[in-house]
Amino acid sequence: MAAYTSVHKLYVLLCGFEILPLGISVRGGDNRIIVAEPICAYLAETETGWVLFDTGIDAERIHDPDLAKAYYTDRGWTTLPVVHPAHSLTGQLQEIGIRPEDIHQVVMSHMHTDHTGYLKLFRHATITAQRAEYHYALYNPPELGNIIEDYNLPDLNWQLIEGDHELQPGIQLLSTPGHTPGHQSALISLPSGKQLVLTFDAGDFLQNFDQELLPGSASNDRQAMESLLRLKRLANEPGHMLFPLHDPAFIQTARLAPLYYD
Ligand SMILES: [Zn+2]
Numbered sequence: 001m002a003a004y005t006s007v008h009k010l011y012v013l014l015c016g017f018e019i020l021p022l023g024i025s026v027r028g029g030d031n032r033i034i035v036a037e038p039i040c041a042y043l044a045e046t047e048t049g050w051v052l053f054d055t056g057i058d059a060e061r062i063h064d065p066d067l068a069k070a071y072y073t074d075r076g077w078t079t080l081p082v083v084h085p086a087h088s089l090t091g092q093l094q095e096i097g098i099r100p101e102d103i104h105q106v107v108m109s110h111m112h113t114d115h116t117g118y119l120k121l122f123r124h125a126t127i128t129a130q131r132a133e134y135h136y137a138l139y140n141p142p143e144l145g146n147i148i149e150d151y152n153l154p155d156l157n158w159q160l161i162e163g164d165h166e167l168q169p170g171i172q173l174l175s176t177p178g179h180t181p182g183h184q185s186a187l188i189s190l191p192s193g194k195q196l197v198l199t200f201d202a203g204d205f206l207q208n209f210d211q212e213l214l215p216g217s218a219s220n221d222r223q224a225m226e227s228l229l230r231l232k233r234l235a236n237e238p239g240h241m242l243f244p245l246h247d248p249a250f251i252q253t254a255r256l257a258p259l260y261y262d
Helices: 065-071 091-097 129-138 208-209 219-234
Strands: 007-021 034-046 051-052 101-109 126-130 158-163 167-168 171-175 184-189 195-200 241-242
Touching: 007 091, 007 184, 034 091, 065 129, 126 129, 129 158, 167 241, 184 219, 208 219, 208 241, 219 241
Parallel strands: 051 101, 101 126, 126 158, 195 241
Antiparallel strands: 007 034, 034 051, 167 171, 171 184, 184 195
């Protein structure tokens, strides 16, 4: 019999696309190949409230020409991310029937800007991240993928954890460093008994797991491969399913909010 889970539903929120050379996601990939990679966040409805995993990318920094130049073009991004009105985080929440204020728990997989964009809407919530990620993102010079203004906000309520952590029954946070120093993934137990392995950026595509290919960029290659193999092993257990965040083919078959997994 399946263990008790507090999770009722899991929603996939599609928050836009990044236009990236293949080598960003697959080590050694041919950079003449340009891929439109979905940017996702996930929302769990649980017995004790709503839990959001990542927050998408801030559309204002893309659509305001001065901000786009400062945050993307001048920093080496060759093509701006694509965020249409249908990708709005708050719009998708509204369709589900909630507002950002209704979400009291946010889990951050890591601190790249395609995940931290709307943290600013969750100043009332608890933000759970790995301590290593928080320190790395705040106290090291920002990399191409980080926009420190997304998360260096004085009134965010951080809960910093170290290693694997049961957030609540049915939501296990898994320490999967390597893409970044404190990257974490999640295992979600659904009422049906199905277990979703949310990989975030431990491997962008299913291909990374199938062929055991490192992510394009990693803070530590050895850790990145260990994390990838850990998630692959987990997904191979009965009833488990890999749920990649940036896979362009997978997203076309996924149930997008307001549809859900249960
Ligand atoms: Zn990332």
